[in-house]
C-alpha cells in the first residue's frame with residue numbers, strides 16, 4: 128500500500144473529482160504536460176507579491192510588467208487585506224489532524240492591530256465555486272488555527288484580482304466541526320482505496336487530461 132506523508136488540498140480535490148484520476152496522478156505518478164503559458168501570469172504576480180511583502184526592491188520588476196500584469200498587480204497592491212501587517216509570505220505549513228498530516232502552501236498570512244488574522248489567496252483566475260467548502264479553504268484554516276493558537280478572529284480571503292473583489296470565509300467553532308468531519312470522511316475514504324488498491328472511474332463519458340489512458344482501461 129502506497130503511503131503519503133501528508134495530504135494537500137490538491138490531492139483531496141483530485142480524489143473527489145475522480146478516484147481514477149487520483150490513481151494516475153498520485154499513485155502511478157503520471158504527469159500530463161499542461162500549457163504552462165496559462166499559469167505564467169499567476170506565477171509572476173505571486174512572485175512579485177512575495178518580494179513586495181518581504182520588502183525587496185521591486186522597482187525594476189514593476190517597470191517590465193505588461194498591461195494585464197500591471198492591472199492585476201495594482202489591484203493587489205491596493206487591496207486592503209494585502210496592506211495589513213505581514214506575518215509570513217509564501218510558506219509551507221503542516222499540521223497533524225487526527226491520525227493524518229495536512230499540508231499546504233499559503234500565499235500570505237496577515238493581521239490587523241486587533242488580532243484579526245487573514246489567510247490571503249491571490250487568484251488571477253477564478254475563485255472556487257463553493258469557496259467555503261473548498262479543500263484549500265478547509266485545510267488552510269484547520270492548519271492555521273493550530274499555527275497561531277490565539278487570535279480575535281481567523282479568516283480566509285480569496286482575492287479575485289481580475290474582478291477586484293474579495294471573498295471572505297470566517298472560521299468559527301461550528302465551521303471547524305464541519306471541516307473536521309469533511310476531512311475525516313474524505314481521508315478515510317481515500318485510505319480505503321489505498322489499502323485495497325481500487326480506484327473507481329468518475330464516469331465513462333467524462334474527460335480530463337488522463338482521458339487517452341483512461342479510455343482503454345476498465
Ligand code: SF4
Nearest residue numbers: 145328329333335341
Ligand atoms: S477521463 Fe474521467 S474517469 Fe478517466 S481519469 Fe479522467 S475524470 Fe476520471
